[in-house]
Amino acid sequence: MNKTHPQRSVHVATFDSTKSFSEERDCCQPCCACMGCTRRWVCVSAAALLVLAAIAAVVALVVVLGLPPRTPVNRFCAASNNRTGFLCDDRVTCVPASQVCNRIRNCRNGEDEQEKLCDDLPSNLPGYLVFRCSNPMYWIYADQRCNGMNDCGDCSDEMESLAACPPCGSEWWRCTPVLYEYCTCIPKRLCRDSIQDCASWSDEYICKP
Numbered sequence: 001m002n003k004t005h006p007q008r009s010v011h012v013a014t015f016d017s018t019k020s021f022s023e024e025r026d027c028c029q030p031c032c033a034c035m036g037c038t039r040r041w042v043c044v045s046a047a048a049l050l051v052l053a054a055i056a057a058v059v060a061l062v063v064v065l066g067l068p069p070r071t072p073v074n075r076f077c078a079a080s081n082n083r084t085g086f087l088c089d090d091r092v093t094c095v096p097a098s099q100v101c102n103r104i105r106n107c108r109n110g111e112d113e114q115e116k117l118c119d120d121l122p123s124n125l126p127g128y129l130v131f132r133c134s135n136p137m138y139w140i141y142a143d144q145r146c147n148g149m150n151d152c153g154d155c156s157d158e159m160e161s162l163a164a165c166p167p168c169g170s171e172w173w174r175c176t177p178v179l180y181e182y183c184t185c186i187p188k189r190l191c192r193d194s195i196q197d198c199a200s201w202s203d204e205y206i207c208k209p
Contacts, residue, residue, distance in 0.1 A: 076128050083143035084128055086112055097129045098141035131157060148172065150183050158183035173207040175200060 077094035079085030085094035088107035095106040101118035111117075122130045122139050131145045133152035140151045146165035151157050158165055168174045168185035175198035176184050186197045191207035198204075 075126065079143065084141075085143070086126075086129060088112065096141075097143040100125070100129060100141070131163075133157060134160060148182055148185055148187070150178075150181050155183035173198075173203055175202050175207075 075087040077085040077087040079094045079096040084097045086097060086100045086107075087094055089109055089111050090107075093107055095112050099106050100112045101121060103113065106112050117124055129142050131140050131142050133139060134154055134156035135152065138152055140157055144151045145157045145163050148158065148168075157163050165184075171188055172185035173188050173191055174185045177199050178184065178186055179197055179199060182197065186203060188207060188209050190197050191203050191209045194204070196204060
């Protein structure tokens with residue numbers, strides 16, 4: 001006797017590889033559509049990498065083109081002979097104070113001649129670049145203080161306590177008062193030159209060049 005066995009209906013789950021690939025491929029196009037995607041972190045990582053790459057490109061461009069770095073807050077520096085100076089953007093070049101705003105670009109990028117610094121002298125200059133004479137009508141650059149010359153016109157840049165000038169050096173002859181452009185000392189090269197520089201004539205009879 002032939003037995004007939006009832007056939008079971010078998011439901012086989014089919015995998016639509018094309019659909020799955022397409023859905024996963026569309027997951028990251030665009031990234032903003034990935035919020036509902038189970039692998040949305042892939043999109044976020046890709047976006048972060050793009051941002052970092054852009055930042056690196058900008059930094060490389062600045063280095064290659066030599067663009068000026070961020071302006072230092074403190075531009076004070078010591079120029080030759082320990083004179084007060086102005087520090088350029090390269091943080092190496094130190095321009096003597098009296099060469100700032102002289103219409104000559106001493107810094108590579110011209111920051112010593114920029115308008116915001118030079119359009120209202122001396123008000124716009126940093127305080128360390130300026131020396132105020134005893135006469136409030138006059139001012140000089142800080143590196144002109146104690147240079148032996150009567151830059152203020154009343155010798156306040158050479159003799160007053162605010163100037164705090166050191167004694168005359170070995171190359172100078174001290175005498176007070178001085179008759180011409182000097183204040184308390186004259187260069188020894190002026191001694192015995194047949195011109196009276198000291199009121200006492202000591203530059204002609206005592207001083208030796």
